[in-house]
Amino acid sequence: MSRANEEVEALLQEYADLIAISGGDAFKARAYEKAARAIGGHPDDVAQLGPEGLREIPNVGRSIAAKVVEFLRSGRVPEIEETRAAIPAGVRELITIPTLGPKKAMVLHEELGISSVDQLLDAIHGERLRDLKGFGEKTEENILHGISLMQQAGEGRILISAAMDVAEQIVAELSGITGCVRCTYAGSLRRMRETIGDIDVLVAAERARSFMDAVASLPYTAEVIAHGEKKTSIRTTKGLQVDLRVLPPESWGAGLQYFTGSKAHNIRTREIAVRQKLKLSEYGLFDVKTGRKITSETEEDVYARLGLPCIPPTLREDRGEIAAGLRGELPVLVQESDIRGDLHTHTDLTDGLAPLEDMVAAAAARGHAYYAVTDHAPNLSMQRMTDEKILAQRERVRALDRRHHGMRLLHGTELNIGPDGELDWPDDFLAGFDLCVASVHSHFNQSPAALTRRIIRACENPHVAIIGHPTTRRIGKRPGLNADFDAVFEACARTGTALEINSHPERLDLRDEDILRAKRYGVRFAVNSDAHSTTHLPYLRYGVGTAQRAWLTADDIINTWPLTRLRRFLAGNRPGSR
Known part of the structure; x- marks a missing residue:
């Protein structure tokens, strides 16, 4: 099953939220948030690390390491439980609503006595939020949308990555049982849907009994829902249903x-x-x-x-x-083996978790022919990027070029598309990068017309090669931008700007439906990991799956191209590039 890292990450993130709700030290909350992300992206299982090993993880100091050790030992951390107990349960429920932050949740509880989603819905329908400072009709709309997202996410569906982790472990367990001829997962997971309701596992064998008994007795089986000769259903400790069917090999x-x-x-x-x-x-x-x-x-x-x-x-x-x-017109779909390089990744120079050298080595180990480093630009102020830092990184990238099995390195940046479509650096500075990805990171609630103009203006900058995570959505947490994406697709086709298929399982942005529409305009795409850790680089499989669902071939995707063709595209000769 999943590593302990995920449970620890969730615990520390909850503590950061609890500190923020209670009006605690903002720097302390930020420290726990950073530690949560660092542990979540750490390549090793933290359950196997002692206090000293934990402290080697970036942003994990002595106090946080001690809490992690205590949690792994006993399953509880008294300090976190005390903070949790001091905050009404209703407020903790409210902060699970996407678009509703901890401060607003506390205001709702203190001013209106709201302590549940149902009470919040009643207050919105009674227009009682509008009298509160910082609230208004637009806030009500955002909260209603957030509740809708939360309810959809709660309908028993989980991210594809979480389902894949469970499915592959079960397949590995069952494949080792005597008599197993074949074993794999099926259903929506095999179709690479972005969220999964339950997992279907199939076994080909002459006798079913040993497989049915094995899945029922797995260490992460919390409940056996049904146990029969043809089908056994279990619920895992994470609440996920798994259905096992054993078929005759000839079927x-x-x-x-x-x-x-x-x-x-x-x-x-x-x-x-x-x-x-x-x-x-x-x-x-x-x-x-x-x-x-x-x-x-x-x-x-x-x-x-x-x-x-x-x-x-x-x-x-x-x-x-x-x-x-x-x-006879089915396309030859892009395969993960067609991807020659990753064009959107981060290091610990900004919000990544691993140093440049580790990210490059991990990319080379995946067999990439080329690899781009694209740390954040200065307008995302929390990253504290400067001209000097990015230029110093460029020198390090050039020094590492070709050192790993001849893999070529590209020095890029992820620019921020400002409220008016402005970018972080002037054109003469942008000209020094091998690659510029431009993404929206803030001001999500502009009017549809403003959002559309904003993205199109970025497309029209000759130095921007890729629009990153174009709709900005986070599955079950944040809706996509309310922009006219048909106009954006048309602009991308006109300017020769590629659209990213962001492979992070929380994003998968663009969606397959969006890609199908964009392709009709003649848009090119880039399947990228947006990796912030070496453990994120394999996420490319989910982006490729999304691209397949949108009927894309290798030629539709710029990072399947040889480096010479890619460089021509990045140099600005994008329309019709061959």
Whole structure:
């Protein structure tokens, strides 16, 4: 299951929020927030580190390390529990609402006695928030949207990364059991949906009993929901449902096709089968009249008998893939192996957690041909960037170039798109970078027209090659910008500016639906990790999965290109670059 890092990160972040709610020292709250991020992104499991090892993690001092040790030993930290007890439970519930910060939550409790989401909804509908200082009609709209996001996120769905962690560990456990012929995950996880409701795991074996018993007795199984001969369902200690099905080996292909879904895709394939007087189920493709099994062992065989190519799992959403397959027009989807380099990453010079040398070495270990370092620019003031710091980093990047298996290094920056579309540095300074990513980091609530103009102005700067995390959304936490993205897509196509597919599982921005729209305008894309730690670099798999769901080929994505072609694009010769 997940490393202890995630639990410790959540605990320290909660403590930072509690300090802020209670009006405590802002520097102390910030210190715990930084420590939470550092531990969350640390490559080693903190449960295996002693006090001295913990203190080697950036931003983890003696006091925080002691609290972590206490939590790992006993499961509790008295100081944090005392702070938690001093704050009404209702206020702690309110701060889970995206868009509602700790200070406003405390005001609502102290001024209006609000201590639950239901009470808050009643107060908004009664327009009682508008009399409070710092609140207004726009604040009410934002809070209502935040409650909606929270409720959607609470519908039993988790981020793809959390689901993948569980699924891969279960697959590894079951694959080692005697009699296992094949084992994998299916369902929406195999289709690379951004959030997952439950996990489907399939095993091909002659006998099911040992696999059903094994999944029921896993150390992270909190509850056995159902235990049968064909299916066992468990709930993990994190509340995630896992459904295990054991199929005869000869039915593997049909079962994998059936349980991968989606439901709408399967309805289409069954309709084709019916027209051919066939029946398609999880056990095979059968002749309706005779009951004879025609094929079942591989997905390729099942699709071929229906007159289709094997449709990639990420396309199985009933968005035209069946018709395209029948016409022989399915794209050759981009693969993770096609990605030659990562064009948006951070180091500890700004808000990253690892030094430059560690990030470069980890990228080289992944087999990249090139790699860009793009730390934040000065207008994001909390990062304390200066001209001198970024130029000194450039010298270090140049010195490291080619030292790791010939991997080429690009020195870039992530610029901030200001409220009027302005960027951090003047054009003559920007000209010195190999790569400029530009992103919105603040002023999210501007009017749609202002937001649209703002992003388009950044696209029109000849030094901006990529718009980073274009909608700024955070899944279940922050909605995307209310901008006219069709106008943005049109501007990107006109200026030759690429749009990022940010691979961080909390972002996956652009969404697959946005990418499909943008591609129709002729936009190019960059699949980047936005890594702030060496452990974030593998997130590229989720960005590639999102790109596949949007029908992208390798040629649509600039960081699949050879370096010479990429450099031409970055130099400004972007439209139609070959």
